[in-house]
Amino acid sequence: MTEQKPVIEFKKVSLSFDDTEVLKNIDFEIESGKFYTLLGPSGSGKSTILKLISGQLMADNGDIIFENQRINEVPAEHRRVNTVFQNYALFPNMNVFENVAFGPRLKGLNKEEIKSKVYEMLDLVKLREFANREIDELSGGQQQRIAIARALANEPQVLLLDEPLSALDYKLRKEMQYELREIQQRLGITFIFVTHDQEEALAMSDWIFVMNDGVIQQNGTPEDIYDEPINHFVADFIGESN
Ligand code: ADP
Numbered sequence: 001m002t003e004q005k006p007v008i009e010f011k012k013v014s015l016s017f018d019d020t021e022v023l024k025n026i027d028f029e030i031e032s033g034k035f036y037t038l039l040g041p042s043g044s045g046k047s048t049i050l051k052l053i054s055g056q057l058m059a060d061n062g063d064i065i066f067e068n069q070r071i072n073e074v075p076a077e078h079r080r081v082n083t084v085f086q087n088y089a090l091f092p093n094m095n096v097f098e099n100v101a102f103g104p105r106l107k108g109l110n111k112e113e114i115k116s117k118v119y120e121m122l123d124l125v126k127l128r129e130f131a132n133r134e135i136d137e138l139s140g141g142q143q144q145r146i147a148i149a150r151a152l153a154n155e156p157q158v159l160l161l162d163e164p165l166s167a168l169d170y171k172l173r174k175e176m177q178y179e180l181r182e183i184q185q186r187l188g189i190t191f192i193f194v195t196h197d198q199e200e201a202l203a204m205s206d207w208i209f210v211m212n213d214g215v216i217q218q219n220g221t222p223e224d225i226y227d228e229p230i231n232h233f234v235a236d237f238i239g240e241s242n
């Protein structure tokens, strides 16, 4: 087996808002090419971890290492991280093509390269024929697919997904769970997916971090977590149904 270097490492990371510590001594490693999930109830600190990785927030204590370098010392353009949010956040004044083309255009690709990248991404999310549609003509599920295509068009090394399926109805959510997993495996990049839904986490992940109250309670494969919850919190939380 080849020894893989982690892409991202958290070493004793803590963060407070006002006087409340919302992340407490967080330690973990993220390897490349895997599907990770941060699972936990609302307020447990999941989004805060994503914001530390994307550089929106800075830790009070501890180190965050991105490919062997302290994250604050990695120039933004070398930090190939993109985020997909629950509320899509597409540009409403641009059509589908222009939304997906935004990143490639910024990077300075030429017209042909942009076009080929956009259609490659639209194929990935199965919306090729929607290229010329306006955003407000799309359903919620279609908008979320376009948001995913737009993020992936930047060729991130790590894609952060903050409850991307939570606004969708059950059937669509199931469909998208399967498709997201497929996209991750096809591209072979690292996904860090956030959800409060145990079933979703168990179905999609290679590796799960179960969080509560700013602490990682347990981490392991879905099987580890389902079969051998380490404490009452994990057992209760995994046992709950939504
Ligand atoms: P999750 O994503 O798991 O629901 P968050 O990471 O958003 O949790 O938040 C963790 C805790 O930090 C919560 O108690 C939340 O109220 C608090 N929090 C998050 N962002 C801020 C902020 N900008 N200012 C003050 N408190 C915050």
Ligand code: MG
Binding pocket: 046, 047, 048, 162
């Ligand atoms: Mg959140």
